[in-house]
Amino acid sequence: MASTFIRKLFTGDSGDDPAAVAAYNAMTTAFLQSDQLITEIEGGVAAARAVDPTGQVTQQWVPLRERYSAATATYLQLQRPVPDAPYQPAPVYQECTRTLERVCDDMTRFRHRFSDALGRARAAQQLATEAAQKARIDANTAVAALDRTENLPYLQYPSVVAAVDVLAERVRTLDTVTGNADRREAAAAVTDATAAIHTALAAAPGRGAEAQNAVRSIATRISAVATRAEHIGPARSALLREFSAACSNDLVDNDRLAAAESTAADHELQAARGEITAGRPESALAHCTAAREHLRTADAAVDAVTDRLRTLREVRDNPAQVADKVRFRLRDAQQLAMQRDLVADWGSVLDAQVERIDRACAALDGVHPDYWTYMTDLEAIDRFITGIVDRLRGRG
Known part of the structure; x- marks a missing residue:
């Protein structure tokens, strides 16, 4: 009785065709082999697709994956729904087995052909996964630091609030990106944000x-x-008397x-004292x-007057010195144009600066010389010549 049960369980009813049973078992073996192969390959293909969605790996895999799906669908249709279900003729199973075996052979060749690419893709995916995992651990550590008793008084500090907001935004980005490079970049951004929280708390x-x-x-x-x-x-009085x-x-x-700027700085100072008290x-x-910005403006306003007086006195004492410096730079530019064989391009432009310098100097011959205009005109000519020299050197 027991031997009959065992025979029915493993080989079917005594009326089953042994060839059909053998064919069915061979089909099952072929399917299991194909399932194992696709499990080994598909992870690498997914990783490769993340790196290059239109690359050779993806292009070659798509039709092979479709063939596997079709063969699997046929296999599932031929599976016996219950142990006692009758077997179909052996050729039916044999045809499915051959299809599965051909798919297995092609998948094996695919794995061999693209083994390097699949390996690199898996490694890149692993690195991205590890980076994301580490970033999340870092983020959890930063959040835990915020919950420590000694840090509770600082949770409303703007620097801490801003750092927490940045971390939250970057974690959201990490949760949404998919590509390996994007995941590594997002993970690095999370790590930087967690470091900013620790810095702010410290x-x-x-x-x-x-x-x-x-x-x-x-x-x-x-x-x-x-x-x-x-x-x-x-x-200011000296400026009006002398110039x-x-x-x-x-x-x-x-x-x-x-x-006005000093007054504004003082208002900011009083506000700062109030914030300290609070x-x-x-x-x-x-x-x-x-307050420092206001004081910089106030300082500049003071310096502008005293510096102007000093500068104008220097120009008045030796106006020719200012013009001579510009003429010297002009001569250097003319010589450079000759050395670079660019006189045809720049000679007339440089010659025109001689007239500009002369006009600036002639303007001082009036009853009330405008030394400030004289100086600013010469400075403008000097900047223009400097620009030409830069272009001469660049073309050379």
């Missing part, structure tokens, strides 16, 4: 002292600018500009940055 405890020092420094600078601004009036009004018309409002040192530092 710097946060010192922001209070940094803000206090900045406030003291700016208070000192405001006082220094106010002291220096006292020289604007005398310098024509045209030499300083653009500086008429510099005293008011310096005062326990927001990074906001205080932002006000300090704005």
